[in-house]
Amino acid sequence: MKRQLPLALVFIFGIFCIFQYFVPHESSEWIYEFLLAWIYIIGILTLALGIWSLIRVSWDKVQHRRPNWQYALVTLLGLFAMITFGFDYCRSFFSSEGLRNYMFVHFFDYILIPIQATMFSLLAFFIASASYRAFRARSLLASLLLLAALVIMLRFNPYLGFVGEYMEQLATWLLNVPNLAAKRAIIVGVGLGIVATSLKVILGIERNYLGRD
């Protein structure tokens, strides 16, 4: 029962969502809109699960003085500070409302944004080290990878204008033709994979995600 009922629910809702697509009538649209709104609300509620796990793991580190426990304390401090600022509704230390709280906004602008942007910018370094390490003519496949990358890179470097118009045409052709073909093959494959897996989920064949008792 603990396992059969969930599987039945998956089946019912899955089939409903499939058939909903073919029924333009208002009533089916109405249910569909509700289903979408609910998913967001549930998602937010479950964030509590995540926060709980984060607090537990961090606190566990601090309590047992595991390696790097001091940093777990930093996480907890950041978390509680931000939650305090974010839920500061009625007491209004600095401003009137949660998300517009002065400290909340400044933590966002001067802690979250800089770190986030810097993490993202690490890509500039990693893309270089990955090119250095991996773009080597080890095999036929690796050489194709290397050649295609070089053609495109030459095309977009203004210093290397001398490689001329043919390189430009070749690069554009590569992006327009083989690129399109391969992407299409992957997209069709992925699309089929998703359709087949969804079907397996709805039919209860793929059921690993429910665990077992």
Place this chain on the structure above:
Amino acid sequence: MKLKTLIVLSCMLLGGSVFSAAQEVTDATALTDTAAVAAPRPIADLFARDSENDHGHSLTLSWTISPDDGAGQMNVIGYELYRALSPDGEFELRGKFPFGAASYIDVGAKEKESSQYSPDHTDFYYKVRALTSDPEVFTDSEIFGPVQSYGQWFNTGRIPVLVFVIGFLTTTVILIRRARGGADLFVRRLPGIEAVDEAIGRATEMGKPILYVLGLGTAADIATIASYTILGRVAKKVAEYQTGLIVPCYDPVTMTVAQETVKTAYADAGRPDAYSEDMVYFVTQSQFAYVAAVNGTMLRERPATNIYMGKFFAESLILAETGAFAGSIQISGTDEIAQIPFFVVACDYTLIGEELYAASAYLGREPLLLGSLKAQDYAKAAVILLAIIGFLTMNFGLEGFKELFYISN
């Protein structure tokens, strides 16, 4: 008069919906052209019906343009559509369009509170007014009605999708039954998956843990669901070999499911006591904070193997390069097309797109899963066949074949 014709024609050539511009221009010329504008002849054959394949609240109208639109007296500059609840009731303006227009879809809102609300199952009467440059001079058409709008229960424009759904479902079910009946279904090698076992062995020898990253997908993303199966398999092996496992999560629900999966795998391996909730933990739901934390874990715990399966975005290369930095063996798989190149370049093994979905069947080797994998292959064969037919028919100008696949909104 000639000037106006010229302007109207050039407006047509420009092709933009220059209704207002045309009106302004013609107004200006009307000042110089003192002769009164003659009344145009009305439009003919006004017809209205419920719009097809929708949720109602919408009517489709068509008519034959006035003989004086672009021909004859050339004095029609546009039309207005009016609607009323009875033939002699008060007519309300529903739409304006430039000359040459011969159809219109009158869409109303479905919300009762909206000012644009248009009720279903209510009789409406329509008329179309042909306008001239002189706001006083116009001609109304005959009134058409009554006509009602209503919602449909089946969208015929989506039949191609239904055909595919039914076709795919039947194929899958038939093949699954055949597989159950004992037919031997072959699956080709997937080097990325075969490497998993080897990598776990290596981790055991080195006494180092395995890092499994489920990506940024939600629990219901199909890539994540495929990833659970692989995680289950990895966790079972890890439990058997008594190696460590680290699963940092981005999504709280994904974490819940992953905990369940790992717990089950440990129980299956006969070592339920070795499972601890802390193996699978939540980090944060912010893309780069998650990456920062996983990167730190890679350099501090030095896992022997990093496995990335699921949905990945810009972080793919940051993760894979840091992993390479730490000297781990890396196996990846994603259906996110823009990220596959980065994984291919930076990881030792990569499951490309659909291979990620095939992996669960390959690992499970259950007839049920193999049967559906076979159905996927049949569908691909069908695609190839259709592409060949399309390739040929397009050349003979049989555009109709392509139209069979047309899906309306």
Place this chain on the structure above:
Amino acid sequence: MSSVGLIISLFIIGAGLLWLLILSLTGREVERRIVFLFIGLAVSVPLLFNITFSERATPIVLDVFDKLEDLPPGSKVLLSYDYGPSMAPEVEPMSNAFLRHSLAKGHKLYLMALWATGQSLVATAVDSIIKREFPDKVYGEDYVNIGFKAGGTGVLNVIITDFRKMYLTDVDGLDLDSLFIFDGVKSLRDMDVLISIGGGFPGVKEWVLFAGAPGNIPTAGGCAAVSAPLLYPYYPRQLLGLLGGIKGAAEYESELKKRYPRFETMPTPGIKMMGPQTLAHLVVMAFIVIGNISYFISRRKRS
């Protein structure tokens, strides 16, 4: 003084690469941190010494430029900000260039956003560019900001038939009907050009598929370099032209500078960013060459 510093730094980068090349001839591998160091240098040196170089617009960029140039003054240009702060360094130069070009040419500008984060970026652009550089332009007559509406492609589906079904007011709550610029404007079909900036979802592709193509309205776009290959297939039929990444922005800016003397002194973040990009790009290619040389040498040694 700065030119001396520049020469010294470029010399260091060049000599360093040459040294690594010589090392690679002995089959030695370069450590990752050295690669990082060179990338860091290649990006900071042009930034500190302000190296720029001239750009020549490619056809795909020129097509957009010429379209805006050829439209008669007073044409209606819609600019949609479909990006957030993290994509901004790459695409903001484009939106600024479009903004300047349209206003200088005397077009009417309709600003909106399909991304929630875009709305504040529009406001910033209005304050920092329009109000400062074009003080004679009047809000509600020459330009308007109708802001963000949630719904992505749904918004497009609606405003292609009627703006007022989605947008009753502009971003400040002014009734659209009270704004002179919306006189006689019913839907997207009344626009002369649609420009979407941003390569995510919804972005240029959605503008093409849900607005440009069905409404037969010329559509142009600007997007991050990553998403450009996915958009190439739409050019030139459904997509008038495309600015891909900083390179596209820089080309557009240089064209703007060439044709409009008033923009001689305008900030050109695109062109400025090309310096670091190009140098870093060269360094990456140099490392690919070095990597292959050391690979072949060491393989020959082993065999």
Place this chain on the structure above:
Amino acid sequence: MEGSKRLSAIILAVVIALFLVSWIVKGLAISDSGAALWFSVRDAFFITLAAFLTLAILSFLYKDNPYYKFAEHLFVGVSAAYWMCVGFWSTIVGNLFPNISESLSGYFDVPYKGFNPFYFIPLILGIMLLMRLSARAGWMSRWALAWIVGTTSGLNLIRYLRTDFISQVSNTFVPLLVDWKGVGPFFSDLSLSASGQFTMTLANWVIFVGVFTGLIYFFFSKEHKGFFGAASRVGIWVLMITFGASFGYTVMGRVSLLVGRLTYLFRDWLGLIS
């Protein structure tokens, strides 16, 4: 061991000193431009903090170190709380309360839309998911999970079948000879211009062969031998060329992100460039 500890203590002291100096200098610079003392001290602190965190993350490129660890852990805590607060205000307050309770919406100052019992369902499902925290009622979370997975599977099935499958397949229908006007005229027009008949025809063939062999590569239930093997090998070649091209195209764009960060350091923090 003692030596390295002392070294890191010295480094820490230097970093703190530099941070303080930068704070003071920046604060003086801002107050010079006419801002009140308290505001300039506060703004200078935040600007310097952001610069410190930027450098801390960049230091990861050299090796893992305490400064990176600090920035990383701070980032995790703050971002987790950030998303929770945003979710609470936008979804719970903005979407849920207006539909279930007048007094709550009044309290949070959002317009009340009227009582709608259907909004209790996600609330109940959400609470069911939270039941996981309890050992005995944990099984209840599966119902909610089943609901989420079932719904999204159904939606995904249709969405991908329609956009990724049917549309892509019908887009592959391209003529094998573009603008065929008979043998004579065809061979007279062999120009290499991008819109030329020959080039377009060639492109169509390449697309067709690429899709064909690419799909063959993704065949799982056939051994890749003989014709299948050859075709799948061509397929993987085409895939590799595409991956290389996409990678090459991205290199340039990624640099601009770094330019953005360095501009912050050089301009906003150090004031080296204008």
